[in-house]
Amino acid sequence: MPTYAISDIHGHALQLRTALDEIPLDDPATQLVFLGDYIDRGRDSQGVLELVRRTQQDQPDQVTVLAGNHDRWFLDWLDAADDELSWLMSDMDLVTVKSLLEPMTLARALGHEDPTSDASSLDGQTMNRNIKAAVRAQHGDLIAWMHSLPLVHETDSHVFVHAGVDEDAGELWRHGTPEHVFTEKFPATTGPVRIGKRIVAGHVRTTELHGDPKNHTVFADEGHIYIDGSVETTGVLNVLRLEDDGSWSERAVG
Structure with missing residues (x-):
């Protein structure tokens, strides 16, 4: 029973569609685990979220979807006070917001009628409140689904997670790992198995783990497999x- 894993898609829907075309989900023995970070950086966060959700809905017994730190930060922004602008300010050129809202809807949330302008005539708190309200109004079901995503998936031999676990807790890692560590752990832990199972994660770019800015391939050692290829x-x-049997292979899909 092969298990596939994909992580850190970051709004790149075209690459995700190409990858899914190569994963034989028509075989009921195939399993697929998404490791999180579906949004930000790329231009089609909405497309990625909808495709991941639809894939899970179509094969609920085969597809597991985990949350990443970017997904949790987005939800935290939606739930935070209107004067908390840090996530919105980090959305460079409003690339994620623009993928979620039609141009005229965003323009009105910014306080004008020009869909080609990113400028806002409103104070930051009002602008933030308007954008959040528009996102909630258009994507309530998608947001509810994102809130439901688990942080970790465990099999007989592997632990799948976005960033990592507290490996010092050993086999009690589930109880010993603070929630934020599952999605935000940094730096990555490397070396032998310490929790009884091998960890499969994204989050940390494999270039950093290889120590080579040109090497974006999967990084693996005795206890870990990291797959974020930037x-x-x-x-x-x-x-x-x-x-x-624990063996693995990789494919770079673009």
């Missing part, structure tokens, strides 16, 4: 395939 700079997603 699609925002390379244009490709690393697709990991795990076999029942």
Whole structure:
């Protein structure tokens, strides 16, 4: 029963569609785990979210979807006070917001009628409140689904997670890992198995783990497999395939 894993898609819907075309989900033995970070950086966060959700809805017994830190930060922004602008200010050129709202809807939220302008005539708190209200109004079901996403998926031999776990807790890692560590752990832990199972994660770019800015391939050691290939700079997603015997292979899809 092969298990595939994809992580850190970051708004790159074209690459995701290409990757899914190569994963044989028509075989009921195939499993697929998404490791999070569906939004930000790329220009089609909405397309990625909708495609991931639809894939899970179509094959609910085969597809597991986990949350990443960018997904959780987006939800935290929606739930925060209107004067909390940090997520919106980090959305460079409003690339994620623009993928979620029609141009005229966004223009009105910014306080004008010109859909070609990103300028706002409103104070930051009012602008933030308007944008959040528009996102909630248009994407209530998608937001509810994002809130439901788990942080970790465990099999007999592997732990799938966006960033990592507290490996010092050993086999009690589920109880010993603070929630934010699952999605935000940094730096990455490397080396032998410490929790009884091998960890599969994204979050940390594999260039950093290889120590080579040109090497975006999967990084693996005795206890870990990291797969974030920096699609925002390379244009490709690393697709990991795990076999029942623990062996693995990768494919860079662009």
